[in-house]
Amino acid sequence: MTREELLDQIKRKRSFLCVGLDPDLNRIPQHLLECEDPVFEFNKQIINATEPFAVAYKPNIAFFEALGSSGWDTLKKTVNYIPAHIFKIADAKRGDIGNTSSMYAKTFFEQMSFDAITITPYMGSDSVQPFLKFKNKWSVILAATSNSGAVDFQYLKTGSEFLYQQVVRKSSAWGSADNMMYVVGATRPETLTEIRKIIPEHFLLIPGVGAQGGDLKAVCNFGMTDQVGLLINSSRGIIYAANDENFAEAASLEAKKVRDEMATILKSKYPEI
Numbered sequence: 058m059t060r061e062e063l064l065d066q067i068k069r070k071r072s073f074l075c076v077g078l079d080p081d082l083n084r085i086p087q088h089l090l091e092c093e094d095p096v097f098e099f100n101k102q103i104i105n106a107t108e109p110f111a112v113a114y115k116p117n118i119a120f121f122e123a124l125g126s127s128g129w130d131t132l133k134k135t136v137n138y139i140p141a142h143i144f145k146i147a148d149a150k151r152g153d154i155g156n157t158s159s160m161y162a163k164t165f166f167e168q169m170s171f172d173a174i175t176i177t178p179y180m181g182s183d184s185v186q187p188f189l190k191f192k193n194k195w196s197v198i199l200a201a202t203s204n205s206g207a208v209d210f211q212y213l214k215t216g217s218e219f220l221y222q223q224v225v226r227k228s229s230a231w232g233s234a235d236n237m238m239y240v241v242g243a244t245r246p247e248t249l250t251e252i253r254k255i256i257p258e259h260f261l262l263i264p265g266v267g268a269q270g271g272d273l274k275a276v277c278n279f280g281m282t283d284q285v286g287l288l289i290n291s292s293r294g295i296i297y298a299a300n301d302e303n304f305a306e307a308a309s310l311e312a313k314k315v316r317d318e319m320a321t322i323l324k325s326k327y328p329e330i
Contacts, residue, residue: 059235060234066112067285067323071320072316073112073287073319074110074289074315074316075144075291076111076113076115076290076292077293078115078120078135079117080099080100086299086301096120096121096135097135100135100138106306106308107312108143109313110315111143111316112143113146114143114146115146115147115292116136116145116147118147118149133169136170144288145170146175147165147173149165149175150175150176152176152177152180152184152185154180154183154184158185159187166191166194172193173194173195174188175262176196177199178224182231193236194236195237195238196232196236197238200224200239202264203264203265207242222251222255225239225255225256229255229259234258238288239260239261239262241262241263246275246276246278247279249279258284261280262290263276263280263288264290285323291311291312294311296308298311
């Protein structure tokens with residue numbers, strides 16, 4: 058998917074919502090366990106319920122890998138079920154030496170038809186470059202994450218900058234704003250100001266809004282660009298809004314609530330949308 062196609066979705070839906078698919082067999086509604094493939098049925102109903110409000114979906118690969126070989130089948134069915142016009146992010150956090158990264162890229166871009174994949178950049182350029190060779194595919198680089206342990210390394214000062222700033226500055230030269238995004242956690246929105254000084258045009262994938270306590274308005278104030286430049290991910294707050302037979306309806310209502318707030322923000326910043 059190109060940048061222009063993603064922007065078209067944002068404008069058409071008045072939304073920059075990414076729904077994270079983290080399907081946990083211990084949390085999905087019990088009645089679904091009677092289905093042949095409970096996780097796929099859960100994902101399918103969540104997608105049906107939230108598609109009017111979402112421009113992206115982000116399956117968390119760990120939740121599928123934990124199911125063994127059947128989990129990979131479920132993942133492929135899930136990706137194929139997501140409408141073609143919606144941005145699909147593999148939350149896989151890969152990043153290895155070049156030939157291994159090439160195989161990861163083939164797995165998720167060719168075999169699974171994802172549009173993007175999250176990548177850890179700490180093995181350097183040769184671990185990221187193989188992903189950037191694929192046309193109209195995106196590398197989503199971990200920069201400043203929302204977990205508490207982020208301070209262990211990402212916020213260490215090296216010279217005059219934090220490590221995450223140096224990672225963003227160095228890696229931004231490997232690709233462009235048309236094939237690279239960055240993960241920046243919503244729980245430290247002031248970090249966005251520093252990152253925008255380095256990459257003013259790149260899209261940012263923002264986890265941490267919702268269940269982790271991030272504030273949508275603060276993130277937008279610090280992180281928006283003249284072309285929006287944000288994908289806000291919400292996982293648990295939407296997909297686990299309820300755990301009974303009305304779970305899909307509850308997910309729809311929660312997704313609409315987030316989208317409506319986004320639409321208001323977009324209208325105030327971009328009257329033409």
